[in-house]
């Protein structure tokens with residue numbers, strides 16, 4: 271039996287054995303290593319998705335990341351900027367939380383917080399046009415990451431809808447995505463990756 275065909279033998283987890291979990295463990299690491307490919311593929315799903323905006327969601331993501339890169343931000347920050355709207359496809363009502371969850375094992379707490387809260391901070395620029403309170407972000411005033419999140423939206427996110435901007439292509443960011451997603455900083459499964 272080759273490695274590819276190896277399967278655990280249990281019908282329910284309470285029947286599982288050490289051998290079963292050795293098989294599953296051997297599959298986990300290569301699968302986790304391919305996460306950057308799945309992230310990049312998912313970003314490409316935003317291609318051509320305009321939602322009424324001046325540019326599509328992939329171009330907005332690239333422009334946000336390009337502006338952050340040209341603004342001298344760190345590599346994890348630029349990757350956060352690239353992924354901040356990756357949840358638009360599945361998280362129609364909570365897209366920031368999708369990006370935050372994907373990024374959480376790989377970035378520090380501040381970048382995770384910015385990703386998770388960018389939606390309500392971005393609302394400062396348009397909630398009032400939808401009959402909502404543009405100052406909803408004030409609920410977070412005084413939080414240690416308030417200013418950094420407001421800054422992300424002001425400099426890189428709300429400003430990234432210019433059709434004439436010369437954004438870098440997704441290929442430019444690919445090596446950065448691979449480096450940031452190479453090794454988790456925070457995960458309960460960390461020991462699996464280290465021993466596999």
Ligand SMILES: [Fe+2]
Pocket residue numbers: 354355365366388389392
């Ligand atoms: Fe967003």
Ligand SMILES: [Fe+2]
Pocket residue numbers: 330334354355427
């Ligand atoms: Fe955005």
